[in-house]
Amino acid sequence: MAGALEGIKVLDLTRVLAGPHCTMILGDLGADVIKVEAPGGSDETREWGPPFQNGVSAYYLCANRNKRSITVNLKTEKGREIIRSLVKEADVLIHNFKTGTMEKWILDYEDLQKVNSRLVFCSITGFGETGPMRQLPGYDFIIQGMSGLMSITGSEESGSLKIGVAMIDILTGLHAALSIQAALLEREKSGQGQKIDLSLLDVGVASLANVASNYLISGKVPKKLGNDHPNIVPYSTFRTVDGWMIIAVGNDRQFTNLCELLHCHDLAFHEKFHTNACRLENRQELTEILNSRLETQSMDYWIDLFSKHNIPCGPINTMDRVFSHPQVSAREMVVEMNHPLAGNIKLAGSPFKLSRTKVEMKRHPPLAGEHTDEVLQEIGFSVEELDQLKNNHII
Known part of the structure; x- marks a missing residue:
């Protein structure tokens, strides 16, 4: 074709x-x-x-x-x-x-x-x-x-x-x-x-997308937030026993589910955290509480648990883990070609x-x-x- x-x-x-x-x-x-x-x-x-x-x-x-x-x-x-x-x-x-x-x-x-x-x-x-x-x-x-x-x-x-x-x-x-x-x-x-x-x-x-829109609407110059999201909490990197992972909770329902899995159910209904606006205002305090819970288990443990319960999460992969991942392989995102000088070469595939x-x-x-x-x-x-x-x- x-x-x-x-x-x-x-x-x-x-x-x-x-x-x-x-x-x-x-x-x-x-x-x-x-x-x-x-x-x-x-x-x-x-x-x-x-x-x-x-x-x-x-x-x-x-x-x-x-x-x-x-x-x-x-x-x-x-x-x-x-x-x-x-x-x-x-x-x-x-x-x-x-x-x-x-x-x-x-x-x-x-x-x-x-x-x-x-x-x-x-x-x-x-x-x-x-x-x-x-x-x-x-x-x-x-x-x-x-x-x-x-x-x-x-x-x-x-x-x-x-x-x-x-x-x-x-x-x-x-x-x-x-x-x-x-x-x-x-x-x-x-x-x-x-x-x-x-x-x-x-x-x-x-x-700049939403960051530009935030500034143009509010007039406030945004600060550096590291891995934090300017509009959503918790949506960042978090510590586990053996490394850092990403949790990207996008709504209150997901936050309630996360609290259930972390055995801190009451947190979801606390006046400081029950809405995203509240969580945004109390970002640092919430992050410290979540880190204290997440540090009790390994990254793979949490990713497996959260994924089963539809909590958006994932690892921070190095290149070797990226290109050995079964999903990357299944999507044919590594391709091989013959080159007249370089010989057999591997390239990132097309999306x-x-x-x-x-x-x-x-x-x-x-x-x-x-x-x-x-x-x-x-x-x-x-x-x-x-x-x-x-x-x-x-x-």
Whole structure:
């Protein structure tokens, strides 16, 4: 069965994580993604490590499967002509160059839509293409700070902490994939492409969700709460005999059940704790009481007991426990592929589970320029022309 995006051709002029994550999603869903780099390879993540497997970066492998790779020197007019030739048959072009770079190369949306009016053009930048910071580069770590995300991550003791993965990049990639598919769907009605102006900062601010809403409604600047929830108690990490676990009680009924299982039934009806609003006001006192009960048994004991009684809970797994978990295995969230240099590689699987147009792992993360000849021959370049382009360091 063909993928859901079979027949969609994507020119991917991105590198690092946000853009490549987007195009990997599109490739997983069946699109023909052509990754464009400078001759020799210009995606910085090819060099990021360790770890490496037979010289291939684990970081690069995480976001580049299901793509073909070509190398083109965009700093030359001939190289830019190649991109325009590819655009004629493309459905999507996505880039993450700094604002103004594509205009300088005459590869911006206004010029490329003259080549192909159906083109969906997606720009990913740090701060967007308008506003006083539009010319500045953007980095996930910096945007985590600027967006306010780090101001609520960590505790008063630890200070501000970034999330352990480049989550702004990942969320930007998801927003890009969603925007592109929306534009492709709209194109079916209008027959016209359009430009998508996506910024890491916008995504970071939008992703504050209820925290942003809490501030905008109340005017109160939120404090760092560590693992506590700003609106719900008990919804945090708690000590057991042999480690920490998560309990995520979302309503009064669940809290009453929790108190029953902890043999402190009266606590559920105490004036300080009988409603979520009361528990929120008396968070510290309640947490100390619950910890004193939970410290009497092991984490596995409590998780088994609470799960049987529909109390939301779980462990804080390390990576080895994650990828050996039977549920992760059952959901095919570890996939294996053969790579020409790295050999057999393991990658995190796709979360997209479509019943008919299933995700397939058709292509390994490509070597730089691995498919240059193949792709350019598809648009009419001869072997002699390709040799000349190589000799002139165009491809």
